[in-house]
Amino acid sequence: MKKSILGLSMRFFRANKFITLTSIIGVILSVSLIISMTLFAVNAKQTLKNEVSKMYGEMDLSVGYEYGSKNVIDKDFVKKLKSNKNIEHSSSVLVTQVKLNTSDSQTSFYTVGVKNDALSKSRYHFKNNITKNEIIVNKGLAESLGAKIGDRLQAEGKSLKLVETIEDLNSTGIAPNILLVSHDNLQNIISKKTGKNIEATYILVKAKKGIDKFSLANEIKKNEKDLRIDIAEEDPFLKSNIESLSIFIVVLSFLIIIVTSLLIISNFEMFLYKYKNQFAIMRSIGATGRQLFSIVLLQSFFITAIGSILGLGFAMFSNKYLHIWLEKIFSFNASTVTFNLKLAFSITVICMVIIQLFLLLPAIKITKVLPLKVIQDNEEVNFKSFKYNRFWGKSFIILSTIIILFGKIIPKEEGGQVFCLLLASILLMAGIFILFPIYLGPLLICLAPFIRKILGVNSYVAIKNVIPQVKKNSFVILTISTMMIITVFGSVMLNTIQKNEQNSLKEQYPTSIVLTSRLGDNSTIDAIELERKVEEIKGISNTSSISTQSSGELINGNHNITFDYSLSDLGRMEKLGIFTKLPTDKKNIIVISEEFSNKHSLKTGDTVELGKYSDADQKVISTGRYKIGAITAKLKDSDVYMDWKEKKYKTDFTVFSKLFVKSNHVKQTTAKLKRIKGQFPEIQINSYMDSVKKSKGMFYQRWSIFIVVISVMLISIIIGVFSSLINNINSKRKEFAILRTISLSRSGIINVILTQITLYLLIGLLLGVFSGGLLTIVISLIDPGKIYINFSIIGLISGFMLIMGLIIFFPYAARLGNKKITLELTQDNK
Template identity: 20%
Template structure:
């Protein structure tokens, strides 16, 4: 049976070509993503090995998550707290097997490009991220080799990596501008270094200063980390264990190899979400492709009914026939998946080259990982086999005598059972959505999501029932518009409602997802814009480097001409009932005047107490209750004096003075700048930015409408990325229209030949096929838009607790989709229409099919 299946595919490749393309497109997305994430992981793994591989033992602070066994030591690439002092350094140095211990400091700073001009824009970061450390002069600790010049030997000196120095516009001897938390520092470039073997820094800038300069820039006396080199022949694990015995609580010693592996595992945990995201879109594309596969094999089964009858007559069983068709599907799946893997790999190579050209070397060696092969073949084969199963079962159930009749065609089973099942699933989906929206259940979006899935499947099954009366209704309209060509097109659609509905459903799903995403993002833009319209202040300030606005910058803004006051906000982590929660500190006297917060009563009624968010309210805490909150400096028991009603904004809200009691330092995360009544906003903004530029060039100061425009641009970017990923599903759906028409033309060869024989011109045949294609495309698009907008609106309604209060319909996008569907219908019909119009009349009439 396998040989028969293989020969069938080999001798008739054209009829399965578009099916293979559909599978290949979905598989290519999987292959490309897994290849890119593997290359990214490989690049960072090499980076981690070069960072930690030369150091025998790393001594560092243990994060809270690590203490619980759920995370690593320090955040990846982030500067931690200075935990160790000179005594710790001496104690480690005295441990047996230690040949040298070196204190390490990472400075939160950004090396600005030569001639950098601050704009006050939120996206103005000053350049690529900077990793700045103290220079020890020990290559295994610094992980750097001096290439040119000298290492920093005195305060005021800096070295940069060999790639960053020229890219930022600096040469040895130049004054390098460095923006730190406390302002701008000018340092002299005295040398360049190469990191590891190839200076592969994944796009970052590497810089070193003297230890005393690092202490001055961080304002701290201790060390964040200690790098330990062991004596020759020493067991690094044993040395790390011995060091742990002399360390203070909350710290640990770990070998360099273990630290590199830990960081790599942490990165892989992050990258797996990217893989899941991409595989989800690939599954969408393959799900749409399954409609093509079902249609293809259903038509092929119909065209080969006589062939199957002959096979049954010579003794082939129904089971063998079914196996043969499924084996044909396996052959198609393997060939298509292989093509998809190759296309995906080539796409990954191109993408990595493009990223490298614009953003530096982020990827390691781009190789095809085993999991890409596994997922690609598994998904391609599974979808193809499942889709071909029903046509295979149908083929095996045809009796030999029925199949041998010359007039045998596809069984015209009534749509009753399909309608009953579709109606039941649709009703179930509507019930799920209703429960999520109107019964007050927790997490309503889960119910809406499950209901939406059921509704999509149900509508897909019912589409055939809708398409039949639609074709009847359109017949007169199409006849008036296109005469006999339009009438024939409508009759062709009505004659095979299952096939036409499945074809339209593929396009429906693709358009539905686009319309849903467009509706959600349009509503999100409305929510975001409304957030900024709630700002009563004229200017908004925050820091793009550390997230905390330096006090010096706040002083400049507060004292600037035209400024009435600045209302500050801080976000901190607080412990409540043994769990970390967010705590927001506001200046109670000015907060409500500067911004329309969703709180009851006003913050002026805090009165030394605390307002609680929806997540805390859901845990049974009410106004009048006492809550005990623990910060890094003190624990306070506060009375709940009010409510904050928007989820995710913050669990607890207190006034600034209360936060100062709980924390050693309360930093300004954002400030709302309220101006005098007669002040000109543009002039005040320009004046403040000019004052900030000298010391705080990375502090952002923008007007609310500027921030809204930036946020909307970001949302549009996300929409563009998702739409591009969904584009694969749309392309597959359009291929499905072409594939169905192409196979239908083959099936109707004699019919088309008879039409030509009675005088129908080639142009009329072309027009008939094109009209048929356009009707199916527009029908699928309109149905998809109705579903997409409806489900998008339901999703927005289900997320009301997260601040989604307005449903915005993307009318412009809907018009674009409709016009695009008509164009797609014309494009999809080109090949089938060309083949139909080029048929030889006599051969067409003489054909058996």
């Protein structure tokens, strides 16, 4: 019996090659796109790690003195550093210029004295141990010298044996030509030249697991102000960008699978409709529901398995070429573009399982086929059969409304609001999709007379012909709607994110350059010293620092208002134009934010009483009365700003946070500011110009992958939906032949078919736009604000679908109109 079930499954496929082919193509496109996007994200992450490894090896910090400092690293310094409990390993490195005898003269080369430990080997990428009489050079230099491993080179009067050559790693930040010699050997050379016994130029440091690099750098530098500390770190922007990209890919992959599954289900709906008679006959001669279930399950598994395997193969084939295109889109050079077959296979299996779970629906549905009801079920317009669905659809919408109202009451900080609104969104979409086919038929019945008056008899006939097929073609319409929901929601979200990021950047950058601390409340920077150092740089006109936030109390009778405050130099902030029109006498003056002013009805010139909570007294203690000197709209870090001189408000947690820098030459100034990073390793230099550029780059990455996904879905939907509609028209060829016999001409048949196709597309598009708009509104309640609708992308996708429908179905309808009526009437198209 198993063989006969398998044989029947295959025979159905041979008879429906077009349905099978379009379904498999949909799976191929989806699986290959998901694999390619996921592997690209994984490779991008690995590339980021590899770049750091190439640059720094296993080291976390490089500790040395500033260039020009009179201090040198001696054995005592090394011993003290090694005693630090947060350091796992350290390695001393010497750097100088050494003369090497070339063919025509002596030339000085960048030379590093290293020890034979893992830190030095990983940093400079050599493998062999170096003794006193040995040397290692980069491959480019070895070629130019004509030297091979085993040859002897003359350096500073000594003969050294070449034991290894290393790759030319220009990206490591070291000189293109480099000599590596033993630490002791270079120490002797430097000692002879300078008379000083220097232990190291800098020390490579590997921190213990779990230790924060920036905190360790501050700890080392605490008692040694002249130290320069470089930190091995990934580019924070690239890191956050890739993490964001990964999340976006996961969400879009899930949506792609849903659309693909809906497409295959819509194809199966047509397949089951077409062969319901045969299935009913099989039931009448003794076939069980379980056997029919097995037939359809085998067919769906065949489509999913073949499509997924071919999708994996297509992804492997396209990987070599596709990654170059993705790199251009995402502006990221993935130097390690390896095809991880194990991961790709896992993704393929996951996609297969998810799609197959969706396809259980048509398999279960076929078990309910009853022989005596087949013809009636195929054609009747009986909306009573939706009675149960009507109840669930209304229940879901009512429940979603209640959850939305309840979600708005829950405090956002507790996370319950996000969960409620997401749950409400799912229930709302489910309710709309369940109720849609129930009310669409009656709505079309009501609209049909008006359509007859406006568009004529042919359009009226087309509408009446569509009404009995609403139930049967609901998956086709829902697939189009799902694509439009993704288009509307995705484009609106991306457009809103871009606009909000632009507004946010303007708030974050009251000046062209902002220096921030990476350590937050753990910062050890002296704000006054940093201001002085920065203002020594030519091209910088004004600066002003601001502290981290702390909490204070505005005493208002028996009711206190808690606010966040930051300390700053009010005079400097006025010179920068951040605070304006401050009084000349700035004693007991505060500046408040525009939001805090509006919330508590405060204005410039008001006098308020402020206080701080005392742990000793367990109550708020007044610190005096303060006058509101100005209200600022340019700064939104805190509610209240006070001067650094307000000692009552200085705490252990009120430390340096930001330095605002004003400069007319941002690019040159940013380059000069990088020189002070060795003295202040926790500092991060940010400019408005660079942040805008990075923000746009991130937006275009998200937007590009969104366009790629929409494009693939469009191709899949055009293939799947239009093939389903073609099959639908084929199933009604006898009806069209009867209409031609009664009254319709060839052009009338074309009109009827195009009207039906346009109607299906319009219903799906309008439902999708409506549902996508509702979904966007509900999700936006999580973070209320202005929504920016991208009408162009919505209109473009809608227009493209309608135009493609006309392009594909006009010649098809014309060819159908030319068929002989006698042949069409005698053909069984069910």
